[in-house]
Amino acid sequence: MNARGAMGKYGEDLAARRLTDAGMTVLARNWRAGRSGEIDIVARDGEAIVVCEVKTRRGRGREGAAFEHPMAAITPIKARRLRDLAERWVQEHGGAPPGGVRIDLVGVLLPERGAPRVEHVRGVS
Numbered sequence: 001m002n003a004r005g006a007m008g009k010y011g012e013d014l015a016a017r018r019l020t021d022a023g024m025t026v027l028a029r030n031w032r033a034g035r036s037g038e039i040d041i042v043a044r045d046g047e048a049i050v051v052c053e054v055k056t057r058r059g060r061g062r063e064g065a066a067f068e069h070p071m072a073a074i075t076p077i078k079a080r081r082l083r084d085l086a087e088r089w090v091q092e093h094g095g096a097p098p099g100g101v102r103i104d105l106v107g108v109l110l111p112e113r114g115a116p117r118v119e120h121v122r123g124v125s
Contacts, residue, residue: 007110011056012040015106018118019043024050033088037081041106042089047099051086052106053078053124059111074105074124 024043041052
């Protein structure tokens with residue numbers, strides 16, 4: 001695994017912990033739908049299924065410039081892809097749950113010093 005992959009896995013580990021601490025049950029991680037893409041985390045929140053995108057960023061880039069905030073990563077195209085993947089997950093796992101399907105984002109910011117900041121936003125799409 002390269003450094004970027006290790007950083008992404010670390011961010012996903014922190015995100016899964018945050019979701020679990022919030023009372024959710026993680027059902028799957030890195031669920032692939034063939035060439036259509038991947039869902040970082042699928043969780044259950046009560047009667048709802050949560051498709052969770054995780055974005056991890058370092059506090060500063062190599063040249064010292066600040067990276068964009070992880071939450072800026074959900075573009076309309078990305079949101080549509082996540083909705084399509086969520087629909088595919090539901091179809092392959094017994095249909096829509098009573099609580100429906102929600103798409104969340106967990107942004108992980110790794111500062112140069114100090115503890116990581118983990119932010120969970122519900123219902124981004």
